[in-house]
Amino acid sequence: MTSVRRLVYNVSMPDDSRPFERATLPQNAAGQLRQMIFDGALAPATRLNERVLCERLGISRTPLREALRMLAAEGLVRVEPNRGAIVAPIERADIEATFEVLGALEGLAGELACARIADAELAEIKALHFEMRAHHARGDRAAYFAANQAIHARIAAAGGNAVLAETFEKLNARVKRVRYAANLGHARWDKAIAEHDDMIAALSARDGRALRAILEAHLAGKRESVLAAFAAEHSAAAYD
Amino acid sequence: MTSVRRLVYNVSMPDDSRPFERATLPQNAAGQLRQMIFDGALAPATRLNERVLCERLGISRTPLREALRMLAAEGLVRVEPNRGAIVAPIERADIEATFEVLGALEGLAGELACARIADAELAEIKALHFEMRAHHARGDRAAYFAANQAIHARIAAAGGNAVLAETFEKLNARVKRVRYAANLGHARWDKAIAEHDDMIAALSARDGRALRAILEAHLAGKRESVLAAFAAEHSAAAYD
């Protein structure tokens, strides 16, 4: 049972600046569902029966439906009138399109980050980078994945553009599951690591132009590996 | 009473490809609220009292709350636990951040569009362009605005990247109200028109690099004029 380790590295998705963040039930439910979708407990195209989910989450229909609407607006779920919700299916085109946008967004973020990042934040990203390399050295994919995601989220955030960071997170969420599923081969993995080294170098040097190029290339590479894994999985297990 | 003319140019926001689109109440309500927010009937920071809105829209609380959640996920509304929803306030930083992202997105879209756009779609954009110039010549701001928005939406769509177009639309929606409020002076307006001419030229020539640069600059210009108007309005009517 490969239950992906719960994201260890906090990146403070919404502003958790307020003390004692009281979550409302729909927010909670949405969070749980998100997690289930990420680690595959809810596969794409799975019907989301309200009754069943209500029991499973221990809430009533009203907040559940609100949660589903939220997820729908995020693109993780699709609601069809009178037919209910399903986990949003991902197609090849979606992956391509999403990574294309992610590349542009993170490219911009990198450029901004080089101009604006504080030393402390840079240090933290470096620390994460070396932790990630440690996980890579040990071959611990889950931990590597989490650290990797954290780094990218922090770069997205380091641009100091909240809208950018938020948009990046939301889009990234849509492909997170396939990202993790893409168990990269050693060659690609090593290449990714090398690219990360370059990223850190460019960021340290505050070379925005370079970082943007690296990030765009990195995302493109990631896209290819994800697409490959996606294609493989789909030829192996043909549902239709 | 400046009630902005209802968007004349369809850009097919969500896929209205299916015939007889039955809308569910929450979707409907969300649409109406969106419109009210766009044309200022609901100003930023307005409390959205459930009871009142239920009456106004003629629906019950259940679907209304779902609609509010949807709008919240889109960033048009903010729901604070136990405190209800308000129309999302916009601050200077939000405008800057949003336009920064919009610039990157539309830049990418432009580049993609140059590579992929079909002649028919290019012709349509050209047609819209000249309509827009006509509105400009007559000084019809509302019509100009609508045509302008339509052009940008079509460019965003012409990249053939659905995720990109969708993301652009959603982010643009957040600043649409201030965009319209920014009643550009003649100088800026003429400049915008000139930039649009350049856009069309670059798109016709399929010069992706150039179009990207033009679009990024255009958005930056738009940002400045919006910021100026925003600042002016805020010094004039100081609420606090």
Added chain:
DNA sequence: CGGAATTTATTTGTATACCAAAACAACAAA
């Protein structure tokens, strides 16, 4: 026997009533 028509069972969409807890407002007291 296989497909079409029809009945039946589920499920969704929405409304309503109800309640607790939180927020807000009004007002008295220091």
Added chain:
DNA sequence: TTTGTTGTTTTGGTATACAAATAAATTCCG
């Protein structure tokens, strides 16, 4: 003016009911 205190309103959530739409099961017919 600030601080308590006390109603009042509003929100968050549950439970229930029911029509309409979908999906499933069943019957009917060629």
